[in-house]
Amino acid sequence: MTLPDLGPLWLTIRLAALTMVILLIIGTPVAWWLATTRSRIRFAVEAITALPLVLPPTVLGFYLLVVLSPKSPIGSAWVDLTGQTITFSFTGLVIASVLYSTPFTVQPLQAAFETIGRGPLEAAATLRSSPIDAFFSVIAPMAARGFLTASVLTFAHTIGEFGVVLMVGGNIPGQTKVISIAIYEHVETLNYANAHILSAVLLIFSFLVLLFVYVMNRRFPVHAG
Amino acid sequence: MTEIAFDVRIAFGEFDLQIDHRMPLEGVVGLFGPSGGGKSTLLRILSGLERNAHGQIRFGSEVWQDDTRGIFVPPHKRGVGYVFQDVRLFPHLTVSGNLRYADKRSRRTDSAIDIEDVVAALDLAPLMSRRPQSLSGGERQRVAIGRTLLTRPRLLLMDEPLAALDIKRKAEILQYIERLPQAFRIPIIYVTHSIDEVARLAEHMLVLADGRKVAYGPVTEVLERLDLQPIAGRFEAGVVLIARVTTHDLTYRLTHLDHHGKEILMPMADIAIGSDVRLRIRARDVALATKLPESISIRNVLSGTVAEIAEESNTAFAETLVDIGGAKIRARVTRSAISALALTPGKSVFVLFKSIAFDRRAIGHRGAGLVDGADTDASV
Numbered sequence: 001m002t003l004p005d006l007g008p009l010w011l012t013i014r015l016a017a018l019t020m021v022i023l024l025i026i027g028t029p030v031a032w033w034l035a036t037t038r039s040r041i042r043f044a045v046e047a048i049t050a051l052p053l054v055l056p057p058t059v060l061g062f063y064l065l066v067v068l069s070p071k072s073p074i075g076s077a078w079v080d081l082t083g084q085t086i087t088f089s090f091t092g093l094v095i096a097s098v099l100y101s102t103p104f105t106v107q108p109l110q111a112a113f114e115t116i117g118r119g120p121l122e123a124a125a126t127l128r129s130s131p132i133d134a135f136f137s138v139i140a141p142m143a144a145r146g147f148l149t150a151s152v153l154t155f156a157h158t159i160g161e162f163g164v165v166l167m168v169g170g171n172i173p174g175q176t177k178v179i180s181i182a183i184y185e186h187v188e189t190l191n192y193a194n195a196h197i198l199s200a201v202l203l204i205f206s207f208l209v210l211l212f213v214y215v216m217n218r219r220f221p222v223h224a225g
Numbered sequence: 226m227t228e229i230a231f232d233v234r235i236a237f238g239e240f241d242l243q244i245d246h247r248m249p250l251e252g253v254v255g256l257f258g259p260s261g262g263g264k265s266t267l268l269r270i271l272s273g274l275e276r277n278a279h280g281q282i283r284f285g286s287e288v289w290q291d292d293t294r295g296i297f298v299p300p301h302k303r304g305v306g307y308v309f310q311d312v313r314l315f316p317h318l319t320v321s322g323n324l325r326y327a328d329k330r331s332r333r334t335d336s337a338i339d340i341e342d343v344v345a346a347l348d349l350a351p352l353m354s355r356r357p358q359s360l361s362g363g364e365r366q367r368v369a370i371g372r373t374l375l376t377r378p379r380l381l382l383m384d385e386p387l388a389a390l391d392i393k394r395k396a397e398i399l400q401y402i403e404r405l406p407q408a409f410r411i412p413i414i415y416v417t418h419s420i421d422e423v424a425r426l427a428e429h430m431l432v433l434a435d436g437r438k439v440a441y442g443p444v445t446e447v448l449e450r451l452d453l454q455p456i457a458g459r460f461e462a463g464v465v466l467i468a469r470v471t472t473h474d475l476t477y478r479l480t481h482l483d484h485h486g487k488e489i490l491m492p493m494a495d496i497a498i499g500s501d502v503r504l505r506i507r508a509r510d511v512a513l514a515t516k517l518p519e520s521i522s523i524r525n526v527l528s529g530t531v532a533e534i535a536e537e538s539n540t541a542f543a544e545t546l547v548d549i550g551g552a553k554i555r556a557r558v559t560r561s562a563i564s565a566l567a568l569t570p571g572k573s574v575f576v577l578f579k580s581i582a583f584d585r586r587a588i589g590h591r592g593a594g595l596v597d598g599a600d601t602d603a604s605v
Contacts (some may be wrong), residue, residue, distance in 0.1 A: 119313050122274050125300040126307035127376050128330040134301075137326070141317040
C-alpha cells in the first residue's frame with residue numbers, strides 16, 4: 001500500500017494557520033467594538049459576522065465567486081496588479097476562509113471581553129494607562145482563555161472547510177487542493193484506501209485539537225469576574 | 226492649595242444629576258448623602274469615566290472638561306487616583322505586579338511617593354507575592370489604596386472604600402485611610418453614606434441628594450443643621466465636637482476634655498494631653514433637662530440654650546438643637562417631652578449624655594496627638 005500524497009495536508013495547515021492569524025488581527029477589534037459599543041448598528045454587525053454559521057457554504061462560495069471573478073471590479077483589479085486571478089488560487093482560499101470562519105473568532109472573543117466588563121479598563125485608565133496600553137496590559141491577559149478558544153476553533157474550522165473551497169478554489173494541487181477536497185477526490189475515484197488514511201488523519205487531528213481546548217479551558221486560570 | 230470647580234450634568238433614565246460647585250482641596254472632603262443620590266456618579270464625572278457628562282470641570286488652572294470649547298481630558302491624563310468600591314485589582318498580576326503597574330506608569334511625575342513608603346504605610350510587605358484572589362476583603366482594599374497612591378495622583382477619589390467590609394475590617398482600614406492626607410500630602414474626596422466615616426475623616430463635607438447639591442461646609446457646621454436630617458438618616462444623626470484633652474484620670478479610667486471651658490468626660494483613651502479629639506455625639510444618645518439633675522449616673526451635664534426645635538409630625542419625636550457655647554448639640558427627644566418641659570427656642574436647658582455614649586471607633590485625632598505617640602502614664 002502506498003501512502004497518499006500528503007501535500008493537501010500541509011496546504012490545509014498553512015491555510016488554517018494563515019486564516020487564524022488574519023482573523024485574530026481583524027476579529028479582535030471587531031469583537032472589542034461589539035463588546036463595548038452602545039451603537040445600534042452593533043446588531044447589524046453581529047448578525048453579519050454570524051451569517052456564516054447559518055448560510056450553506058455554497059451560498060457564501062457563490063457570492064465570493066461572483067465578487068472575486070476576473071470579470072468583477074475587484075477580481076479584474078487583482079489580475080491587473082498580480083497577473084493572477086483571485087478565484088481558483090490560494091489567495092482566494094484565504095479570503096474565503098477568513099469570511100467563513102469569522103464567527104469562530106469573533107464570538108469567543110466578544111464573550112470573553114463582555115465577561116471582563118468595563119471595570120478593569122476603567123481601573124487601568126485611572127492608573128494612567130492609555131486605552132491601547134490598557135488593552136494589551138490588562139484586557140488581553142485577562143481574556144487569554146477567549147483568545148485560546150478563538151484561535152483553536154478558527155484553525156480547526158478552517159481545516160474542516162469543504163463547500164466554500166470547492167466553489168471558489170476548485171481542486172488545483174499545491175494551490176487549492178486541501179485535505180477535504182483530496183478525500184472527496186479519492187472517494188470519487190474509488191480510492192478508498194487513501195480516503196481512509198486522510199480521513200483518519202483528520203479525525204484524529206480534530207479530536208486532539210478539541211481535547212486540547214477542553215483541557216486548557218479547565219486549567220487556564222479564569223481571571224474574569 | 227488647589228481648587229476644584231465644576232458645573233456638570235448627566236442623565237440616565239429616571240436619574241439626573243446637576244451640580245455647580247467649587248471648593249478648595251485640602252485634607253479630606255466628605256462627599257455625603259443617601260444611596261442613589263449621585264455621589265459615585267459625581268466622582269466618576271470628575272475622574273473622566275463618564276464620557277456622557279456635560280459641562281465644565283476645572284482643577285487649579287487646568288481645564289479637564291469644557292463642552293463649549295470641546296475640551297475633554299481623558300481619565301489617564303488627569304492624574305487622578307481612584308479607589309473603587311469593588312476594588313478592581315488585576316487578577317492576572319500579583320500584589321506586587323499590581324503595585325508596579327501603577328508605579329511604572331507614573332515615574333515621570335513630580336512626586337515624592339515611592340513604592341517602599343506605600344508598602345510600609347499600608348503594611349503590604351507580607352502580601353507582595355500573593356494573587357488578589359487569595360486576599361481577604363480588607364487586604365484587597367489596602368492593596369487597591371496602595372496601587373492608587375502609586376499613580377502619584379494630585380487628587381485621590383475614594384468611592385465608599387469600606388462598603389464591602391465588615392465592622393472589624395472597616396475599623397482596620399479606617400486607620401490607614403486616616404493617615405493618608407498627612408503622610409502623602411494628597412487631597413482626598415471621600416464618598417460615603419456613613420456619618421461616622423465623615424465625622425472621623427473629613428474636615429469639610431459636600432452633601433448630595435437626588436443628584437443635587439444640598440449643603441457644603443465644615444463637617445461640624447453641616448452636621449448641626451436640622452433641615453438636613455432626613456438626608457442624614459434619623460438613627461445616625463448627631464454632631465461632632467472638637468475638644469482638647471486636659472487630663473487622664475487613672476483611678477476611674479476617664480479622660481477629661483475641655484470644650485470651650487466646659488468639661489466633658491469619656492472613657493480613657495490613649496491620646497496625648499493637649500491634643501484635639503473629635504467626638505461624635507448622636508442625637509439619640511442625648512437627653513434634656515430644665516433643672517440641673519442631681520443624683521444621676523450620667524457624668525456629662527452641660528448647660529446651654531435651645532436654639533431650634535424641629536417636630537416630626539406623625540411621629541413621637543422632635544429634633545432639637547442646643548447651643549452649648551462654641552458649638553451646638555443635637556438631641557432627639559419625644560414631642561411629649563418638648564411639651565411637658567415647655568421647651569422653646571431661647572430657653573435654658575441642661576444637655577445630658579452618657580460618657581460611655583462615645584463611640585470609640587468614631588474618635589478621630591487631629592493635630593499633633595497621634596495615638597501611637599501618646600503617653601498616658603505621665604499624664605496624671
